[in-house]
Structure formats: structure tokens, C-alpha cells
Amino acid sequence: MEHTFTESSIIGDIVTKFPKASDLFKLYRIDFCCGGNRPLSDAIKERNLIAEEVITNLNTLYHDTKLLHESEIDWKNASYSELIDYIVNKHHHYLNEELPQLSPYVTKVLRVHGSAQPHLAKIHKLFHELKTELEQHLIKEETEDFPLILAYEQNATEENYTKLCKVVEALESEHRHAGSIIKELRTITNDFTPPEGACGTYRLVYQRLEALESDLFQHIHLENNVLFPRAIAQK
Numbered sequence: 001m002e003h004t005f006t007e008s009s010i011i012g013d014i015v016t017k018f019p020k021a022s023d024l025f026k027l028y029r030i031d032f033c034c035g036g037n038r039p040l041s042d043a044i045k046e047r048n049l050i051a052e053e054v055i056t057n058l059n060t061l062y063h064d065t066k067l068l069h070e071s072e073i074d075w076k077n078a079s080y081s082e083l084i085d086y087i088v089n090k091h092h093h094y095l096n097e098e099l100p101q102l103s104p105y106v107t108k109v110l111r112v113h114g115s116a117q118p119h120l121a122k123i124h125k126l127f128h129e130l131k132t133e134l135e136q137h138l139i140k141e142e143t144e145d146f147p148l149i150l151a152y153e154q155n156a157t158e159e160n161y162t163k164l165c166k167v168v169e170a171l172e173s174e175h176r177h178a179g180s181i182i183k184e185l186r187t188i189t190n191d192f193t194p195p196e197g198a199c200g201t202y203r204l205v206y207q208r209l210e211a212l213e214s215d216l217f218q219h220i221h222l223e224n225n226v227l228f229p230r231a232i233a234q235k
Helices: 011-017 021-028 040-046 051-067 080-113 119-154 158-188 200-233
Strands: none
Touching: 011 021, 011 040, 011 200, 021 051, 021 200, 040 051, 080 119, 080 200, 119 158, 119 200, 158 200
């Protein structure tokens, strides 16, 4: 089988070309959002993985998926407005619904089980830090940052380019911090594995935190590795 992806392939480029690769990277704990601008070989070494296994599994998944004729959005050729609409309608919508809905469950688990399991206080703190930061982040993106990207697409002046570079730098920094928080949550929860005998609410919180991580990584990937580089490269 011919290998479409190799160890030298850039992680973010792989997920852009083949979004389903994110499922495999998630399994291997390979960061494809904030760490998406480096070659796959770096992540393989960092995670002490077997390179041949990762490359073979990635390319097998790619070719098997291609045979099933799965339709994927062509992100490299999609317009800025298409990209932004997708991010807002899918990922922003998800976070705007999930963050306030999950909050009381995280608090309930701490209230009921926190005295016996001190790590739940840390989970509660981290989740609500993430919730606050993301809610503010989404509002700023929709009201200020995304409109600037669209304005620059229509009017690529030096002034707009300077503003855009500052905006992208700030957003990527916020993404890194959000990514760090969700990774810390994964560590504290033992890869979102509830303890034996955990109640239904406890299990629900861990399941929904893991789903939040998955959506957030896809969200950050589309912005960091697709939207922002294209906008900056337009100059």
C-alpha cells in the first residue's frame, strides 16, 4: 500500500486533508490542534510510539475511508465565510450549549463525592476556569475577530494585516491555554476513567468531559491549522 502520510508529514496538514485522522491521533494521545504545526515524527518520539505502527494504521485508515467514499469538506478551498460559519454553527454552538449544561453536574459530583476524593475539587476548578475562558473567547471571536478576518479578505490593507496578526497571536495563545486545561483534566481523571462503582452522574461527567475534549481539539485545529494560516498567507 502506498503511504500518503509519512513521519515527515505535518500533523495539522494530515488532519486538514483527512479529518478522520483525528480519531486515531486521539487514540495515540497525539496533539493535533495546538501541536499541529510539527512533523508526525516529533509526536511519535514524544509519546514513545512505534513509528511503523502509527504510519501503517494512519494510511490504512485513510485508504479504507477513501474506499467508502466518505464526503469531507475541502477545507483548503473553502471560503473564509464557509469556514467561519462551520466553526460557529458546529463548535461554538456545541460549547454554548454544553458548558452551562455540564456545569451543575460537575458541581454535584464535587458536593457528593468531594470529601472522599479531593481530586474532584481540582476538576471543578479547572472546568469552571475553562468554561469562563471559552465563553469569553467565543464572544470575542464572533463579535471582533472573525469580522476582522472577513474584512481583511475584502480589503487586504497593511493596517488590517497588522491587526490580524495581533488577533491571531492572541487567539492561538488562548487556544494553547484551553488545550492545557483540558489535557490536565484528562490526566487528573485518569484518561476520563471513572473509579469503580462510580454513580451515574460521576460517569456522565467524565463521558461529557471527554466529548468536550474531542470537540475542542477539532475546533482549535480548524482555526489554528486551516483558517489562521490561510488568512495570514493572503498578504
